[in-house]
Amino acid sequence: MSLRDRFHREDLHSLAAPYALDALEPPERVRFERHLKECDSCGAEVRALSEDAIRLAWSTVAPPPPAMRDRVLAAVRATPQEPVRQQGAVRQQGADWQQGSDWQRESVRRREPARARKSQLPPHVWGAQPPPRARQRRPLFVPFATATAAAALVVASLFAVQADRTQDELDAQKAQASEIAHVLQASDALATRGQDAQGRSIGVIASASEGRAVVTLSGYSAPPGGRVRQLWLMRPNEQPRSLGLFGTDTPLVATGLDKSATSLAVTVEPDGGSPQPTTQPVVQLTLKSVGFGE
């Protein structure tokens, strides 16, 4: 090791305490975590310092607002979990995070800037199991590619995921995330899901008082070329009303729902959508359980 390398290492090493206190800037955090991977003696020390830092949290306990419980539990009911990764479990046998996991391989991938990793936590926090890998580049939900769209929905609103995107894209997502957050924050926000025989599903979080709903599809492959999926609001004795077209991967925010709405339906339509449904619904979901249908 050259003197310069050694100096560099010692310099990095001194970041252990700031790291434990979450007092590094994101690029430094990434560099330090890379250093951790190569530094056999660092792991234990960083873990000890992190435990020390957590003691500071002992003094901050405060009761959360009671309404938060309902919101979280509603979101939990609508949110699938990451699968337990068998592969990761096997790798854990005697393996430590220094020995290289998907997480680290990902973190050094140059095309991923630091902020793409922002919503992921370091190995000492997560344990040996790496977060799911993005199978392909999906703009909005990079860390959650394996989750269904219903998870993506909640992810979009609650996690405010930031990946490597242009400012315009970020702004558009922020606007959408805030719309979704708006629905979720409503005191009467409720979630429901419906599944078809093939296990594909539609997820809805709706607020009757706001007349808004966030709708996601999961398990559906892209519609055949030149066609789109369109969402319809069904009411008794009335023509279906279009609520919009689904984009790829992104939830649809439906507004202006009145209390008489009985169900939602999705059809496949020609590009650009249709004024009225031209095909049989691929999936339909009653809204009764989320406060509509009166």
Place this chain on the structure above:
Amino acid sequence: MEADELLVLVAGGDQKAFEELYGLVSGPVFGLVRRVVRDPAQSEEVSQEVLLELWRSAARFDPRRGSALSWILTLAHRRAVDRVRSARAAGEREQREAHRAHHTAFDQVTEEVEAGLEREWVRRCLERLTELQRQSVTLAYYDGYTYREVAERLSLPLGTVKTRMRDGLTRLRECLGGVA
């Protein structure tokens, strides 16, 4: 049941276990987030994110690496700090901050609603640190400042701040060591 056992059940999709876990950890999570983020609405939002992330990612918890509560609070702290920094970057807080005289963290701790034994211990132990150790540690942990920002605020060289942080944490460990 303890948080550790509950988290294992939660990883298996047990919603009842999650409810129980919520009862155990929502106070520590919300309290910590609010301490860092301060704004009540944003604190609630961040706390919700954290709790939902627990549900989604419970399977990643590895009990051999520490307690469930540590894991959860580390997650909560990271999220809170991310939020407060982006809010600061956006300048939203500037005005409010200008109006608020800066107190060291342990002074504000005493204002919290519940005065538990742990709170008292942490407070007492923080008092035993040197002034610079305490400020370095609390500005970072409770206020979400980076060590560079801490150095700037305290007019200290970076190296000194890093050392004070380490010494402060180590001393805290010695002081709090007997309490678990």
